Amino acid sequence: MTGRPRGRPVGRSTVGQFMALILLWLMAAFSPAAAELRGHGGPVRALAVAPDGRLALSGSFDQSAILWALDQGAAVAVLRFHEGAVNAAAALPDGRFVTGGEDGRIGVWTPEGRDPQQALEVHQGPIVGFAVSSDGRRLATASWDGTARVIALAGKEIRVLNGHQGNVNGVAFMPDGRVVTAGYDATLRIWPLDEGAPTVITLPTPLNAVAVAPDGEIVAGGADGRVYLLRPNGQPRTEVEAGPTPIIATALSPDGRRIAAATVGGAVAVVDRASGTVSFRLVGPGLPVWSLAFKPDGTELLTGGSDRAVRRWDLRTGEHIGAVAMTRPEDFLAPFKGSRGAELFQACAACHTLTPDGGNRAGPTLHGVFGRRIATAPGYNYSEPLKRMNIVWDAQTIAKLFELGPSRYTPGTKMPEQVISNPDDRAALVRFLEEATRSR
Numbered sequence: 463m464t465g466r467p468r469g470r471p472v473g474r475s476t477v478g479q480f481m482a483l484i485l486l487w488l489m490a491a492f493s494p495a496a497a498e499l500r501g502h503g504g505p506v507r508a509l510a511v512a513p514d515g516r517l518a519l520s521g522s523f524d525q526s527a528i529l530w531a532l533d534q535g536a537a538v539a540v541l542r543f544h545e546g547a548v549n550a551a552a553a554l555p556d557g558r559f560v561t562g563g564e565d566g567r568i569g570v571w572t573p574e575g576r577d578p579q580q581a582l583e584v585h586q587g588p589i590v591g592f593a594v595s596s597d598g599r600r601l602a603t604a605s606w607d608g609t610a611r612v613i614a615l616a617g618k619e620i621r622v623l624n625g626h627q628g629n630v631n632g633v634a635f636m637p638d639g640r641v642v643t644a645g646y647d648a649t650l651r652i653w654p655l656d657e658g659a660p661t662v663i664t665l666p667t668p669l670n671a672v673a674v675a676p677d678g679e680i681v682a683g684g685a686d687g688r689v690y691l692l693r694p695n696g697q698p699r700t701e702v703e704a705g706p707t708p709i710i711a712t713a714l715s716p717d718g719r720r721i722a723a724a725t726v727g728g729a730v731a732v733v734d735r736a737s738g739t740v741s742f743r744l745v746g747p748g749l750p751v752w753s754l755a756f757k758p759d760g761t762e763l764l765t766g767g768s769d770r771a772v773r774r775w776d777l778r779t780g781e782h783i784g785a786v787a788m789t790r791p792e793d794f795l796a797p798f799k800g801s802r803g804a805e806l807f808q809a810c811a812a813c814h815t816l817t818p819d820g821g822n823r824a825g826p827t828l829h830g831v832f833g834r835r836i837a838t839a840p841g842y843n844y845s846e847p848l849k850r851m852n853i854v855w856d857a858q859t860i861a862k863l864f865e866l867g868p869s870r871y872t873p874g875t876k877m878p879e880q881v882i883s884n885p886d887d888r889a890a891l892v893r894f895l896e897e898a899t900r901s902r
């Protein structure tokens with residue numbers, strides 16, 4: 463905002479407009495949409511954002527996937543299906559999501575569905591990467607069973623891409639529909655559309671990730687911390703150092719201009735693809751970052767890390783969006799400011815509300831939970847095993863839930879695993895909940 467439109471007097475309306483702008487800015491800066499997304503009980507291993515930019519899906523080592531409403535910063539649903547870590551996630555053009563697991567299985571989800579619409583068992587080992595063809599009809603998978611596959615989502619046809627020595631870590635579609643795979647064997651393989659032999663390109667280091675730009679340029683992330691850029695015919699063009707430790711994930715902005723590369727050391731470099739230079743590095747908590755996804759409009763990057771949170775970054779500035787939101791006094795929590803219990807509740811807030819009008823999120827409202835029998839909050843669709851349990855929630859049983867962890871105390875629950883091992887912390891959380899969930 464520089465200067466004011468020419469030929470207009472500085473009057474009340476301009477001041478009014480200015481105030482309105484400030485207000486809008488404040489609302490944007492302090493809206494919950496800015497908060498980081500906490501809910502997983504383990505590192506966030508996979509991320510995908512829907513084409514409309516409103517829903518995101520995260521997959522975790524905690525064996526669950528979470529569907530997030532990005533506008534509200536709230537969890538909409540916990541999706542349980544995989545027996546093992548959820549290593550891969552993709553968004554389809556029609557709004558559906560796909561998850562791939564350590565169990566070698568694939569789940570296809572509608573945004574409303576709480577069970578997979580389609581379940582496929584195609585790999586003998588963990589699935590670690592996905593790519594979706596531009597028409598959304600084919601899914602390519604990378605697996606530690608040493609193969610990649612191309613699956614027709616609507617049909618039965620599956621093509622097996624066999625040739626890598628060891629783990630296939632990444633897969634991507636070329637603009638013409640060919641598939642590129644990246645392997646621990648330090649090769650990139652470009653597979654022709656027919657059954658012919660692939661073009662094999664050997665790079666100096668094992669490869670952990672691959673992406674392809676709209677113009678066909680291939681972007682590969684290496685165990686040596688370098689991003690390799692290759693022309694569509696496989697000829698190396700240039701390379702960029704993302705960090706000193708292995709790259710675990712790469713992503714391309716939808717317009718193909720930017721590359722994000724995340725490393726085991728926690729560095730995330732945002733690279734300008736044309737010049738092959740680092741535009742900036744996100745200053746994060748220095749943890750391994752496992753997953754990356756651009757918002758479809760390219761303004762924001764989501765990262766998933768070992769601290770179990772999904773962080774959001776503004777790509778115009780490289781700033782962590784959550785850092786702004788964290789200082790926002792949550793109106794409802796204001797009376798509990800500084801309390802340890804309220805602090806611990808931050809780990810629950812994405813999924814549970816506390817007030818009568820808060821409603822259900824991914825988890826049932828906790829309003830009135832004390833004295834309530836398990837699985838009886840109105841209007842919430844609980845897992846079957848919980849409905850048969852004989853638990854009434856009180857200070858003891860809630861403390862027990864987090865002493866043992868939800869999966870041991872309430873087997874069959876969808877709630878991601880979280881254990882609070884410090885008894886003082888458990889007591890503080892219970893005290894806070896008792897206060898905050900009471901009718902008043």
Ligand code: HEC
Binds near residue numbers: 806824835839848855
């Ligand atoms: C990622 C979402 C998520 C997070 C984070 C989460 N929960 Fe849950 N929680 C759930 C879901 C889902 C259920 C219902 C389980 C089912 O039906 O399988 C649940 C159930 C519960 C229940 C039983 C409620 C009832 O009506 O029987 C309690 C109590 C609870 N959670 C407390 C907490 C607390 C306290 C935290 C934070 C320390 C927390 N939860 C974190 C999703 C979550």
